[in-house]
Amino acid sequence: MSANPLVDFLRTFGPVEASDSLCDENLRQTQAQFSVKPLKTQAPRAAAIRESLLRSEPQNVILTGTAGDGKTYHIRQFFTEQFHDRADTWPGDDGVLLATLPTGQELRIIRDLSEVSDTEKANELEGFCQALLGQRKDRIYLVAANDGQLLKYFRDAAEAAKLAEKARYELLHQTLAEMLREERETVTSLNLRLLNLSRTWDDALVENIFDAILEHEDWTSGCGSCAALADDKPCPIQLNRSLLRRVDGAPSPFRDRLRQSLRLAAANDQHVPIRQLLTLVVNIVLGDAKNPDDPLLNCATAKKRANQREYRHTNPYNNACGLNLRPERRNANRVFRVFEVLAVGLETNNLIDAALIQGKPEALHDAIFADEQVYGSNLYAPLLQDYLAKGGTTSGAEVINTFRRGLEAQRRRAFFRLEDTEIPEMSSPWRLTIFHHGGVYLRLLGSLGAGAPRDVVDAYTRQLIRGLNRAFTGMMASDDEKLWLAGTIGKTDDPAGKVATIDPIDRASMTSFSVRLSLDPTTKRPSLSVAASKLLGKMNLPALDLRPLLFEYLMRVSNGSLPSSFSRQCHQEIRHFALVTQTQVKAVFNDDQDQGQVVRVLSLGDRGEMRANPIEI
Structure with missing residues (x-):
């Protein structure tokens, strides 16, 4: 078997400690050294x-x-x-x-x-x-x-x-x-x-980088006659490449989820440079966990892995998280931090874990294992069988540990391959990360960026209003049409409050204040603010910058989580937003002749609706 020089060339783009080929000044020299065609990528700006x-x-x-x-x-x-x-x-x-x-x-x-x-x-x-x-x-x-x-x-x-x-x-x-x-x-x-x-975030740039590597013309000339390309023992390099290539002109599920993860990271100020995007793609295709001192495949080691069916070492879903690398080398490459923050493989989900272990629900189990058997059932089924047969015995500790690692690998594979669906919500692949609503966040970003009609955006606005009301008051309020900027009076350690000093803000109002969800032109993130109608004149009201973490907090609270169980920092951010907004809204209606102030004590009705009992001070 002759080696494809493209593989050796791509290895120089991998997650090594020092890679001169990644510097533009040395790129052409490296291409000439391996006699390969240049990587064709369009500069985004x-x-x-x-x-x-x-x-x-x-x-x-x-x-x-x-x-x-x-x-x-x-x-x-x-x-x-x-x-x-x-x-x-x-x-x-x-x-x-x-x-x-x-x-x-x-x-x-x-x-x-x-x-x-x-x-x-x-x-x-x-x-x-x-x-x-x-x-x-x-x-x-x-x-x-x-x-x-x-x-x-x-x-x-x-x-x-x-x-x-x-x-x-x-x-x-x-x-x-x-x-x-x-x-x-x-x-x-x-x-x-x-x-x-x-x-600069550009979906087209990310796709261009994937294509520059995966569709390079030297794959055909260098691998076309390779004897290692057998159906029963596929070359792991070509197999991993195929999992990232386009399917009928559309990105593969694996590739699409990678792009979505990178987009979420960018919104969370985790910028990944072009150089690191090249590293990510190369590591997925060539990653090899068997020898941490040489963590990338070449043609010779790829043939050995195929002949011995050691595909557990070349798992591309593990490679995407940098698990073929020693921790210090993985930490030196910021692109792998994206998936570490998501906790891909470590975050559990009862519904998906039941499908992986018990095979039910069958539809979800089939969606996970129907396609791509090499890294799916071929690797996982023997581990599950051993676990069920020996896991409960006195000598089953090693079997359990091996199965646990295999289960984590299948969670990673499920995250990168499952279709993102809202029904049932618990089967969303984002439930296998700490950002359970990552897919929702990305859909909101897309809707705002595309100038979606108000009725589309309003569905998100209502959820955020309900989350804010619950976080402000500490009560399971169901109100999603009015925003209650509630707080406390006096000093207290309780972050929630049941007192409001201004009227609630209507979600949609043409004559007073309303709640607006828009795309911030500077941060390119969703932003929630209280907007004044034209009748009130121009006002510079504060906006709540909806980073993915803060959005996740509000969505979880909106869906029933306790505010204090997630993030104190997030609660401090929304409290600051409420206090500044209250002050500016009060200033509009300030009447020097009326020295009284109305305080509204909030409670819940039978159906979770907000009730206000005014007390004039």
Whole structure:
């Protein structure tokens, strides 16, 4: 059997401690070393770069973000496409590469600010500042820099500058810091487009990375005649690859759930750079748990695993969580943290565990085991049989431990393969994670992003109102049409309160205040706020940032969990939201002639409806 050089090339993208091939500067050299075609991926902000630099009045462009976000890759792609006759001059011998834009202006390219010498930084400082401030039109800059490097550049310049120049550098530092903090790409005071790649989520990019690896043309040429591709003993590399490939043009369930998990992590501020996405796909396809010192398959070890049917070592669902790696290496790769936070495989679910152990309900059992037998029933059935036969004996401790590990592996497999369904809710694969409502959160994100009609969004709004009412009052209220901003009077350790000092907020009102659920333009997360009608004038009311954790808290409380059993931090966040909102709503109706205040003592009716008994103070 001849080895496919593509497999050896992809191994260099795996979760190793140091991987030079993952740096754009060394990528082409590594491709040439293994004689493979380049990985074809589209830079997600390439269009924005072209739009800014190729317009009639070009803008300076700064690409920022964390290591591995593809800043240098974006610049190289623009340079080689726009100046294709000079592609062989990339990256150049100096820290600054020069080109000419269609407008005739000079383009000065700094592919990585951290690699530019102090002398070159000093030489570029004045021209860079003048270009950003619009004081110099003959040159335009395209710069890549991590957030910290970019701010440090202007901060150091301000500290070393004379008094006449100090103010300009401080202004640039302050403006750039505000743009990064507020996630703004442009400001009127600068001729600049600031593209923060750490804040870029793009479903198409994730799919593009999967396809770049899984559909690489060298799979066909390198594996087409391999003798190891037997039906009864499939090559684990090709088997794992097949589980991630598209099915009839649509992403496989496994691949779709991976993308959803990454999207949920992004909403929870767990940014995964492009470099780590490549690592994830490679580790799923090539991961091998038998030898932690060499945790990736090559063609020779893949053949051995197939011949000996040792597929338990190449389980792609375990590989997705980095379980083929030693803990220290797994922790060094942030992409595996996504699935560690979800607790995939460790979170139990009575309904799904019953299907795995007892085979009932049959429909759910069949949905888990109907397809893909190699990592399903072939691995699990012998463990279950041993557990049922020997688990209760005096010598059954090892059998139980082995079965427990196998059960965890099947939970992971179920999470990555089960269809996300709301009926019955307990069979949702997200119930196998700590984010039981992860799928609901993603559907809400999709609805808000697509501008769904109000009746669709209202279903989520009602659930959140009910969760807030229960969390505020500590009572099992059923009211989902009015938001009661209840609290306590005086000092108390009880986080819940049964006193309201303002009228409840109607879910939908055209004349007063209403509850609004929208997509925040900065965080790109759902946001719940109290909105004032046009009759009351413009008001800047606070918004509740619905991160996945806070959303999970409110949904669980809405469905019957006790507020105190989940997160004290979440309760503090909603209490702060309630207090600030109350203060601003009261200010609208403040009447100096009426010094009295009405306090409403809340209780529940027979059907869980909120009742208010007013007491005038």
